[in-house]
Amino acid sequence: MHELISDPANFTHAYRTHATQLRGFVGTIIRDRHLAEDVVHEAFLELWKHPDRFDPARADLQSWLRTIAHRRAIDRIRSLEASHARDLRVGKREHAAVNHDTDQWDALFHRQELRAGLARLSDAQRDAVTLRYLAERTTIELADDLQVSVSTAKTRVRDGLLALHRHLHTATTSQPQHRTKSS
Structure with missing residues (x-):
């Protein structure tokens, strides 16, 4: 399967086959459409850069992509929450000083x-x-x-x-x- 994914035509086919469903799945985790699309692209980028990490004996491609996308989506949410909390801390400090x-x-x-x-x-x-x-x-x-x-x-x-x-x-x-x- 690794050789199939690293071939541009087969990779394009995999993207066309799985991207829409994956966007829907990620959209249930991240409500922001743009962030969800970013996460889907990151999952496919992971597949393109590291096809050896996908093991068809352990899971089908859709399940593997969902796992990668789910992890990335959770990372994004945590990052956004941390950024929001940091912005609030900085904003409160700056607001009080002015x-x-x-x-x-x-x-x-x-x-x-x-x-x-x-x-x-x-x-x-x-x-x-x-x-x-x-x-x-x-x-x-x-x-x-x-x-x-x-x-x-x-x-x-x-x-x-x-x-x-x-x-x-x-x-x-x-x-x-x-x-x-x-x-």
Whole structure:
């Protein structure tokens, strides 16, 4: 069977035969269609890269693919939950440390450091951050706008915000302190 799977034509046949059912199966575990498709592709990629791990004496191909996909789906869910918990911890800490006076927000937005920080982000991060916060897109809308998965959109926003935070913190701490003369 290994030789059959490593042949592109046979691999394509296996994909066409099993992918739809596998997407349905993964969709019962992960509700996000894009993430479910990613998991299905990862299962087939596992088959393509390591056909020797599939043993037809132990299971048929559909069962083997379901096992791989199930493990990957659970890994994705755990990763998303950990990411969400981390974002909540960081968000709560940052939220508590900020004075939310609207004048402060306006001043913060117009600061040269913020514009410089945005300019230092990668194009992908800058697009994600500006669409998410300036255009007020939801994460799902952001993913659709950028034509990426929801998890990729979240990662780009999180990484962009962390890089922006580092830049703003560096810019704030490296500015010279102005002293006034006392009479």
